Amino acid sequence: MQSAMFLAVHHDCGSMDKSSGSSPKSEEKREKMKRTLLKDWKARLSYFLQHSSSPEKPKTGKKSKQQTCIRPSPEEAQLWSEAFDELLASKYGLAAFRAFLKSEFCEENIEFWLACEDFKKTKSPQKLSSKAKKIYTDFIEKEAPKEINIDFQTKTLIAQNIQEATSGCFATAQKRVYSLMENNSYPRFLESAFYQDLCKKPQITAEAHAT
Secondary structure, eight states: OHHHHHHHHHHHHHHHHHHHTTOHHHHHHHHHHHHHHHHHHHHHHHHHHHTOSOTTSOOOOHHHHHHHTOOOOHHHHHHTTTOHHHHHHSHHHHHHHHHHHHHTTOTHHHHHHHHHHHHHTOOOHHHHHHHHHHHIIIIISTTOTTOOOOOHHHHHHHHHHGGGOOTTTTHHHHHHHHHHIIIIIHHHHHHSHHHHHHHOOOOOOHHHHHO
């Protein structure tokens, strides 16, 4: 429900500006919707931050959890607009992008990309084989629960490759998904209200100047 609301707000904001003019009521309504949208974003972001820690790392109490959720400075957030890799290299940026893709109902793309990154680091042949089959059943095969949008030939090639799994089994599909996110979802993320909010520098009040 919240995701559907996000799409409606994101899609209709421009038309609402044109049709409603500058009446106080319509302006107040638009600000209220924006605040609701940002609240929804932050709830998703908090979830992804809390579930993005590596399984090898033990829990070390509240302090580490607080460090995980540190909001980046506006300057750090602005770096994400320089390159898609800058966004993916940031733990907070990656979590924010995942939350954005979830709101657009295409989170399977980043989940597949992350699964491939983990897969490529696997050394054990047994684990490589089991992970390859899981990625295939989760993302590749027809009517998979998180099926990604790739061509039939690539799917067929992957089905053959996982019979004797190597670290490059999903290389072609991962490149295609990366390109899709970089050229489509990433530019929309940079235009989103949440990202723009992260890039805002805090206003310095007259009281702060006095001190």
